[in-house]
Amino acid sequence: MSKAAEEMAEPRVLREYALVADGERGALIGPDGSIAWLCVPRWDSPPAFSGLLGGAGRYTVTPTDPWHVWGGYYESGTLIWRSRWVSGSAIECREALAMPADPHRAVLLRRIEAVDGPADVTVILDVRGGSGSGRPASLSRHGECWTGRGGATWFRWTGAGKARHSRGRLEMRIKLAAGERHEVVLEMSDREFTDEPPDPERMWAGTEEAWSQVVPGCDGLIAIADARHAYAVLRGLTSASGAMAAAATTSLPERLQGGRNYDYRYAWIRDQCYAGLAVAAHGPQPLLTGAVRFVTERLLADGPDLMPAYTVRGGVIPAERRLRLRGFPGGSARAGNWVRGQFQLDALGESLSLLPPRRGMTCSPKTTGARPRLPPTPSRNGGGNRTPESGNSTTSTGRTPGSPVCRACARSRPRRPTALRAGTGTARRRAGVPWPTASCPV
Numbered sequence: 001m002s003k004a005a006e007e008m009a010e011p012r013v014l015r016e017y018a019l020v021a022d023g024e025r026g027a028l029i030g031p032d033g034s035i036a037w038l039c040v041p042r043w044d045s046p047p048a049f050s051g052l053l054g055g056a057g058r059y060t061v062t063p064t065d066p067w068h069v070w071g072g073y074y075e076s077g078t079l080i081w082r083s084r085w086v087s088g089s090a091i092e093c094r095e096a097l098a099m100p101a102d103p104h105r106a107v108l109l110r111r112i113e114a115v116d117g118p119a120d121v122t123v124i125l126d127v128r129g130g131s132g133s134g135r136p137a138s139l140s141r142h143g144e145c146w147t148g149r150g151g152a153t154w155f156r157w158t159g160a161g162k163a164r165h166s167r168g169r170l171e172m173r174i175k176l177a178a179g180e181r182h183e184v185v186l187e188m189s190d191r192e193f194t195d196e197p198p199d200p201e202r203m204w205a206g207t208e209e210a211w212s213q214v215v216p217g218c219d220g221l222i223a224i225a226d227a228r229h230a231y232a233v234l235r236g237l238t239s240a241s242g243a244m245a246a247a248a249t250t251s252l253p254e255r256l257q258g259g260r261n262y263d264y265r266y267a268w269i270r271d272q273c274y275a276g277l278a279v280a281a282h283g284p285q286p287l288l289t290g291a292v293r294f295v296t297e298r299l300l301a302d303g304p305d306l307m308p309a310y311t312v313r314g315g316v317i318p319a320e321r322r323l324r325l326r327g328f329p330g331g332s333a334r335a336g337n338w339v340r341g342q343f344q345l346d347a348l349g350e351s352l353s354l355l356p357p358r359r360g361m362t363c364s365p366k367t368t369g370a371r372p373r374l375p376p377t378p379s380r381n382g383g384g385n386r387t388p389e390s391g392n393s394t395t396s397t398g399r400t401p402g403s404p405v406c407r408a409c410a411r412s413r414p415r416r417p418t419a420l421r422a423g424t425g426t427a428r429r430r431a432g433v434p435w436p437t438a439s440c441p442v
Contacts, residue, residue, distance in 0.1 A: 009030065009032075009034055009036055009051030009052075009058060010032070011052075011054075011328065011329050012030050012031060012036075014252065016030065016031050017029060017030055017036060017052075018072060018074075018081045018083070018095075019079065019081075019233070019236065019248055020079050020080070020081050020095055020096050020097050020108075020236075021079055021097055021233075021236030021237060021248060022097035022098065022099045022100075022101035022106070022236065023099070023101050023235065023236060023237070023238050023239050023240060024041065024042055024043070024101040024102075024103055024106070024239055024240070024312075025038065025039055025040060025041065025042055025043055025045070025097070025101075025106055026038070026043070026097070026236060026237070026245075026248035027049075027097060027106075027108065028052060028248065028249065029081060029083065029095060030051075031070040031072075031083075032060065032062050032070070033060050033061040033062040033083050033085075033093060034051060034058050034059065034060040034062070035049045035051075035058065035059040035060070035108070036049065036051045036052040037049060037050065037051070037052040037053075037248070037249050038059075038106070038108075038188075039265070040106050040153050040188040040189070040190070041103060041104050041105065041106060041188075041189060041190045042103070042311075042312065042313070043239075043245045043248070043265040043266075043311075043312055044263075044265045044266060044311055044312075044317075044318075044335075045190075046129065046151065046152070048127055048128065048129070048150060048151075048153050048155075048188055049127075049128070050128070050325055052249060052328060053250075053251060053323070053325040053326065053327050053328055053333045054325050054326030054327060054328075054333070055128065055325045055326075056126070056128055057126045057127060057128030057150070058124055058125075058126050058169075059108075059124070059125050059126070059127075059186065060122070060123065060124045061083070061093050061110055061112060061121060061122075061123050061184075062085070062121065062122055063085045063087060063091055063119075063120065063121055063122075064120040064121060064122045064173060065087050065088075065120065067087055068085045068086060068087035069085070069086055069087075070083070070084070070085055071084045071085075071086070072084050074229065074232070076225065076228060076229075077211060077212070077215040077228040077229070077231070077232055078096075078208075078211040078215065078232055079096065079097075079211075079232050079233070079236045080094065080095070080096040080207070080208075080211065081094075081095045081096065082094050082095070083095060084115075088117060089114070089115065089116050089117025089118060089119070089178070090115040090116050090117070091112070091113070091114060091115065091119045091121065092112075092113045092115055093110055093111065093112050093113070093121075094109075094110070094111040094113065095108070095109065095110050095111075096108075096109050096204075096207050097109075098198075098203045098206065098207050099206065099207045099210035099211065100206070100210050101240070102189075103240065104189050104190055104191055105187055105188070105189040105191075106187070106188045106189070107185065107186075107187050107198065107203060108185070108186040108187075108188070109183075109185055109200065109203055109204060109207065110183075110184045110185075110186070111181055111182070111183050111184075111200070111204070112174060112176065112181060112182045112183075112184070113176075113180075113181040114176040114177060114178050114179060114180050114181070115178075116178060117178050118175070118176065118177055118178060119174070119175070119176040119180075120173070120174075120175050121173070121174045121175075121176075122171070122172075122173055122174075123160070123163070123171070123172050123173075123174060123184065124169060124170070124171045125146075125157055125160070125163070125169060125170040125171075125186070126168065126169035126170070127148065127149075127150030127153065127155050127188070128150050128151065129150045129151010129152055129153060136148045136149065136150045136155075136168070136169070136170075137149050137150070139165060139170075141161075141163075143161060144158060144159055144160065144161035145157065145158045145160070145161075145197050146160050146163060146170060147193065152190060153188050153189070153190065154188070154189050154190070154191065154192050154193060155186060155187065155188045155189075156186075156187045156193050156197060157170065157184065157185070157186050157187075158183075158184065158185040158186075158187075158197040158198070158200075159182065159183050159184040159185060159200070160172060160184060162174070183200040185197070185198060185200050185203065211232070214231075214235045214286065215228055215231045215232050215235065216228075216231060216282075216283075216285060218231070218282075221282070227282075231285075231287070234275060234279075234287055235287060238287060238290055239267075239312040239313070241290075241293075241294055241312055241313055241314060242289070242290030242291060242292075242293040242294035243267035243272065243290075243294045243310065243311075243312035243313070243314070244267055244271065244272055244275055244290075244291070244312075245264075245265055245266065245267060245312055246264040246265070246266060246267065246268050246271050246309075247264035247265060248265070249264075249265070250262075250263040250264065250265055250333070250334065250335055251263065251323070251327055251328060251331055251332065251333045251334050251335075252328055252331065253328060253330045253331030261327075261328070261331035261332060261334070262320075262334070262337060263320065263334055263335050263336055263337050264337075266309045266310060266311055266312070266317050266337060267294065267309060267310050267311070267312050268308060268309040268339075268347075269295060269298065269306065269307075269308060269309065269310075269347040269350065269351060270308070270344070270346060270347055270350045272291045272294060272295050272354075273291070273295065273350035273351060273353060273354040274350070275287065275291055276288050276291030276292060276295075276354045277353065277354060279291070280354075291354065292354060292355065294314070295351050295354060295355070296355070297314060298310060298314060299351060301314070306347055306348060306351075307339070307340060307342075307347075308339050308342055308343075308344040308347050309337065309339050309340070316340055317336060317337050317339065317340045318335070318336040318340075319336050319338065319340065320334055320335070320336040320337055320338050321334060321335055321336050322334050323335055
């Protein structure tokens with residue numbers, strides 16, 4: 001076996017990977033206990049572990065004895081995953097990305113447990129930057145903690161005092177008696193560490209508490225366990241901005257050799273609306289508030305120039321480019337998306353379906369999800385004066401005929417002049433066109 005083949009993770013069918021996520025990024029865990037994919041610090045950042053697409057680099061916790069079978073399960077209402085291997089005895093590894101999430105730092109918690117007998121586990125850490133070509137640099141050990149850098153990513157590995165640097169990676173073997181456990185914590189950041197290493201017990205407690213607060217009980221629904229897990233997945237994909245990443249990974253082929261494999265690590269306006277509507281059918285949950293906030297911010301900022309998708313921070317998606325990775329079997333590896341240059345009318349239509357007052361939102365300034373007055377929609381003739389022929393006629397108040405009216409606010413707010421041109425946010429400010437506020441939903 002070549003050196004490159006030895007460093008490359010063996011591909012698996014997608015259903016065998018587990019997802020752990022904290023809203024700002026997500027990791028895929030394979031049945032061999034290897035982190036097959038993780039981008040740091042954000043969803044669309046370069047991968048620190050890219051084995052899913054044939055890249056080098058790994059973070060593996062796996063039984064030393066290859067004669068074992070694999071399984072696993074999620075703890076109810078969370079994205080806390082438990083890998084489980086059974087050979088002569090059972091070994092489990094409890095795994096999660098710590099919450100609440102830090103936008104600059106990913107904290108990957110792994111607790112190795114000897115369930116009903118002795119455990120012998122091999123742990124390997126090999127952090128790479130970008131396409132996985134560079135070896136870890138600046139490696140140093142201080143007691144139970146290793147620090148180093150892979151590309152632009154700094155890492156700190158706690159609980160790894162036994163690890164030794166060999167063949168460009170860190171490796172250790174952990175032996176536990178029945179009932180014992182061992183904690184390892186991997187922090188990865190785009191900034192150098194200046195604080196003390198975290199306490200694993202406190203990080204686990206904070207993560208459990210965070211999940212208990214963001215996933216509702218769903219007691220009034222059928223298939224309660226499935227509904228709670230759906231909430232957990234949606235929350236795991238949702239950033240603090242309210243934006244929901246459409247996928248945790250890039251370049252997974254929609255069909256074998258079909259040529260349709262794209263980068264979906266971004267927030268699609270249409271998907272935000274669909275998710276918000278689904279949650280609204282259950283009740284006024286925080287996920288609904290986040291979806292409304294993100295869509296509203298993009299509408300108010302870009303108006304008729306609304307793009308179909310954005311980064312989860314509301315930025316412009318980079319142009320598509322090929323990655324120096326082999327790609328998932330049947331596909332090719334790429335990052336970025338050409339959707340940035342497209343206009344999709346349905347994004348505006350779905351936004352209207354998400355924002356009406358019947359979603360349970362009021363005109364109170366204290367209501368986070370209050371429906372704002374939307375900017376004018378673009379005409380098919382490219383903007384200009386709005387006439388009935390353009391399909392975007394407006395009344396003398398600047399309100400599109402048939403649009404909902406807030407009677408309470410209409411009496412107290414002055415009528416606004418018609419916007420002569422559907423320009424960008426900058427153009428609107430220069431023209432002196434008044435902007436809507438959260439206190440008025442129309």
